[in-house]
Amino acid sequence: MRIGELATRAGVSVRALRYYEEQHLLTSERSPSGQRHYADSAVDQVRLIQQLYAAGLPSKSILALLPCVVDGEATPELLDRLSAERDRIDRQIGDLVSARGRLDTVITNATANLLTGEQCRPR
Known part of the structure; x- marks a missing residue:
């Protein structure tokens, strides 16, 4: 899905998604024209990131915790x-x-x- 659809489905701004990518909290694939494309699982990941931010965790802590939360590592x-x-x-x-x-x-x-x-x- 493209960035606008992810933003709508996850209830965040496009700017927030770009920030999450800058912080390495979220990844996307790029089309030949440079557009971001996300997996369907990105909606849940963005919601999790939002919950962790709301709980007061900084992006560096979230980055360290995501592998455990997402992959069980x-x-x-x-x-x-x-x-x-x-x-x-x-x-x-x-x-x-x-x-x-x-x-x-x-x-x-x-x-x-x-x-x-x-x-x-x-x-």
Whole structure:
């Protein structure tokens, strides 16, 4: 598939796909006229790259992790890195859950104040 179709199917910009190629996270074949062509599996790979970026991994870490994720190839060092990234994400999830809990408390208190006629004013 061509770059525009991959961008549409994966829900990313063409610019993002070019960046992924520059970072060696994604590969394409070139037609005689120079157009990029991607395998159908590129859609899932782009979605994975997006998830890893959203989880806070930099492109260098994603590049190191992709062979394990895509091909199942893993060294003990890579498994340690994967475990460390998972632990970091778990901490991030805990922090987000805590922040959500605090927001829930603020919302509950503000709703109760509105019902009793009190107002929460910014400081």
